[in-house]
Amino acid sequence: MMGDSDTTIHKLKELVRNFIQEREWEKFHNPKDLAEAICIEAAELLEVFQWISADEASRQVDDPSKLGRIEEELADIFIYCLSLANVTGIDMANAVLNKLKKNSAKYPVEKYRGRAHL
Numbered sequence: 001m002m003g004d005s006d007t008t009i010h011k012l013k014e015l016v017r018n019f020i021q022e023r024e025w026e027k028f029h030n031p032k033d034l035a036e037a038i039c040i041e042a043a044e045l046l047e048v049f050q051w052i053s054a055d056e057a058s059r060q061v062d063d064p065s066k067l068g069r070i071e072e073e074l075a076d077i078f079i080y081c082l083s084l085a086n087v088t089g090i091d092m093a094n095a096v097l098n099k100l101k102k103n104s105a106k107y108p109v110e111k112y113r114g115r116a117h118l
Contacts, residue, residue: 009082009092009093012078012082013082013085013086013092016079016082016083016086017083017086020083029083029086029087030087031084031087031088034080034083034084034087035084037080038077038080038081038084041073041076041077041080042077044073044076045070045073045074045077048060048066048069048070048073
């Protein structure tokens with residue numbers, strides 16, 4: 001089984017691309033529909049935490065059935081994100097690194113350490 005430490009983003013994008021091609025789903029995987037799918041799956045992830053406190057939400061990982069649902073919803077989101085990256089030609093590693101660089105400038109450590117806002 002592949003894991004985070006030995007699986008590249010490129011490999012995951014390739015696996016997602018192959019999965020979609022084998023089913024001839026390319027016609028359904030346009031940027032608009034993929035963005036909608038990401039939002040829908042994100043809402044399903046949020047549903048796991050609906051109506052519970054932040055403390056209860058933190059304890060969800062201790063319940064195997066809850067953790068399993070979180071894992072599945074997060075995987076759905078990530079798969080759709082990888083598919084959107086495939087369709088748009090976005091290099092996810094560069095996108096994440098560029099965004100982290102922008103966020104580092106926007107939220108300097110000396111001003112934001114331990115704070116959600118100023």
